[in-house]
Amino acid sequence: MELLGSGRSADVYAIDEGRVLRRYRSGIDTRREIAVMAYVGARGYPVPEVYPGDGPVTDLVMARLSGPTMFRAMIEGTITAEEAGHTLARLLLRLHRIPARVSADPGDRVLHLDLHPENVMLTPRGPMVIDWCNAREGPPGLDCAMSALILAQVAVDGESALAPAARAGLVALLDGLGAAMDFTGALDRAGALRAADRGVNEREKGLIDQAVALVRELR
Ligand SMILES: Nc1ncnc2c1ncn2[C@@H]1O[C@H](COP(=O)(O)OP(=O)(O)O)[C@@H](O)[C@H]1O
Ligand SMILES: [Mg+2]
Missing domain, CATH: 3.90.1200 (Aminoglycoside 3'-phosphotransferase; Chain: A, domain 2)
Known part of the structure; x- marks a missing residue:
């Protein structure tokens, strides 16, 4: 997978045109983070849409955004x-x-x-x-x-x-x-x-x- 970005704690890969995978280098459970993003997103806050899947709990799949930080x-x-x-x-x-x-x-x-x-x-x-x-x-x-x-x-x-x-x-x-x-x-x-x-x-x-x-x- 193409590496799109790396921050201090995670690497973000392109899955396809529309989705990215964010993976912590330290193997943190992302379920709470996914729940928070889904919660604020559902209330109109500008966050990438999250796609909870049945992959490892350390994986976070979300909408791919374009534009600079x-x-x-x-x-x-x-x-x-x-x-x-x-x-x-x-x-x-x-x-x-x-x-x-x-x-x-x-x-x-x-x-x-x-x-x-x-x-x-x-x-x-x-x-x-x-x-x-x-x-x-x-x-x-x-x-x-x-x-x-x-x-x-x-x-x-x-x-x-x-x-x-x-x-x-x-x-x-x-x-x-x-x-x-x-x-x-x-x-x-x-x-x-x-x-x-x-x-x-x-x-x-x-x-x-x-x-x-x-x-x-x-x-
Ligand atoms: N949804 C996304 N779509 C496209 N690029 C992203 C997305 N999320 C993160 N990135 C890229 O990955 C980088 C690191 O993501 P971030 O979530 O801030 O990780 P860290 O916790 O390591 O700082 C971002 O600066 C950005 O370039
Ligand atoms: Mg960051």
Whole structure:
């Protein structure tokens, strides 16, 4: 099968014109992720359609999307950092209008918890959100704090050529989130989750405190 893309945790192969197979290199069970994608997709959220099959539970078969990731589009200059930040804000706010799938707490929502430019594909039908492996339910402010923190980590990285774009994207994200962003405790929790995320390397983990401070300063 043709390898279409590789992220930090998974490889994505083309099955045919319309479908791809996403497979974790570490053999994680994808059933919960498939259930979350099917749930939000059925409520109108822009995610690729999932096709639960009888293959191994580590396989996720979904609709094949065309178009670059938001990250690639930023690098290629087809969208600005400001547009990217505003689009991320809209995608977060839209996700958080959907009621939770399993939680009984009326304040809880489905959270993506990794919504950043590499996990958004800019398709002819609009931006679509991929990579739901970190998704869980909880307070929406945590999801917003996580997206802000991920951009801030690049913004405070002196070795990254993308730092200025990440900062501009972060400013636009915070602007787009506006009052919806309840940061009470959320930033510290997001920092702790990120510090425990196996997909985040040691160098990045060393930037978390600075990143949290930057988000606090910019709000
Ligand atoms: N439905 C899809 N259609 C086409 N390409 C995809 C699809 N899902 C993912 N990809 C490609 O695979 C890459 C990695 O996917 P992702 O789900 O983000 O994995 P990871 O968890 O490893 O980051 C994406 O950046 C994208 O290029
Ligand atoms: Mg990804």
